[in-house]
Amino acid sequence: MANVSVENLKKNYGTVEVIHGIDIDIQNGEFVALVGPSGCGKSTLLRMIAGLEDVTGGTVSIDNDVINDIAPRDRDIAMVFQSYALYPHMTVAQNMGFALKLAKVPADETEARIREAAATLNLTDYLERYPRELSGGQRQRVAMGRAIVRSPKVFLFDEPLSNLDAKLRVRMRTEIKSLHQRLGATSIYVTHDQIEAMTMADRIVVMRGGNIEQIGSPLELYDAPVNEFVATFIGSPSINLLEGTINGAVFELSDGSTLPLPAGVTGPDGRAVKYGIRPEHFEIVQGEGMTVMKVDVVEPTGNETILSGTIGGQEVQITQQERLNLRPGQEIPVSLRLTAVHLFDALTGQRI
Structure with missing residues (x-):
């Protein structure tokens, strides 16, 4: 060889x-x-x-x-x-x-x-x-x-x-x-x-x-x-990319809703970025102040459930290992694994 x-x-x-x-x-x-x-x-x-x-x-x-x-x-x-x-x-x-x-x-x-x-x-x-x-x-x-x-x-x-x-x-x-x-x-x-x-x-x-x-x-x-x-x-289903801006310690979507930023992320307020998170890095949880996802499509595959819907009016997909009894139109609270979040410059596409 x-x-x-x-x-x-x-x-x-x-x-x-x-x-x-x-x-x-x-x-x-x-x-x-x-x-x-x-x-x-x-x-x-x-x-x-x-x-x-x-x-x-x-x-x-x-x-x-x-x-x-x-x-x-x-x-x-x-x-x-x-x-x-x-x-x-x-x-x-x-x-x-x-x-x-x-x-x-x-x-x-x-x-x-x-x-x-x-x-x-x-x-x-x-x-x-x-x-x-x-x-x-x-x-x-x-x-x-x-x-x-x-x-x-x-x-x-x-x-x-x-x-x-x-x-x-x-x-x-x-x-x-x-x-x-x-x-x-x-x-x-x-x-x-x-x-x-x-x-x-x-x-x-x-x-x-x-x-x-x-x-x-x-x-x-x-x-x-x-x-x-x-x-x-790389990755299937593909990574979710949400468009918005950095606003202090949060990521703000166009409808005014916010997502938390990973620890240590800094940048000028108003900087346009894309917030990337893979489908498996969501977790359905109960509690106040959680991010809300509106479910549009439920796809049970046997070993996992794929949910397609929107957060802040933008399309996302999440995958869960459980067999979920959900229906289109339902709103569910989710948390995000912040250590797995990727931020990309909206103009260059380069990772921040």
Whole structure:
């Protein structure tokens, strides 16, 4: 396995710059996820690392060796694509071993690698089947097996689960994480699904518009987002953002109602900010002087109840583990976990 380094990397298509000088250092054996909205540049970045896109500026290095001008086949990288890209006329074993055949790896070694990868991926009983005889999840495992048999320095995944149904995606992301833990492989994983990134990655790179917004562990990004964009992108249901101003020791909403500020927060009266708090950081309580939420929609999911409504006329969602007997139109008193409140500048979006 290997370290991967991206330094001041840029990508232009004609006069349009889509990657704006980014830097990432990925350690040996680390699983890093690239996330962001469509068009943010995450797949382009992955393809530049793979050598499928030319580098306009900056460098891509593996183990301190710059590989900008090295052909994709010579980079010792294996890539798993969104589409399975299996040869329909070949068996599972033939698909997995095709790259080794092209590389003229001896037949006995090829067979040993195929059987080892098949055992790792629970594909031993399917080696003589054709792709048409497999389920979607089995085909994706074959695509991963084709990468594993090459024993590359780096694994690249380009949204490999996006074609699977929701239940199979959950199972496959568990399998990929388990596979990474067994192989200890350096892996870079592109996804637009932040739940996949949160549950699988050691670190997450959040991208927007060809730039990196923040790099950190899943919980670092969840608990300490550097700006409003990261706060809203990471977490489901999304963080609540209430608009208002600082007024002394309280946050004042447009209707004149107030919310308490976290300890130590200071700022000039009248400063426009957004008050961020995640849905699980509300608690339904009884008592005078509590914040009041008007309930509009009640969504029982079994393990929790999601409430949508308004505070001070602004939309919020809260989640509660209890099975609540509430109805639309009802007003409920809630308290907020102030240590989990995030304040963002209304103009810049940066965390205060």
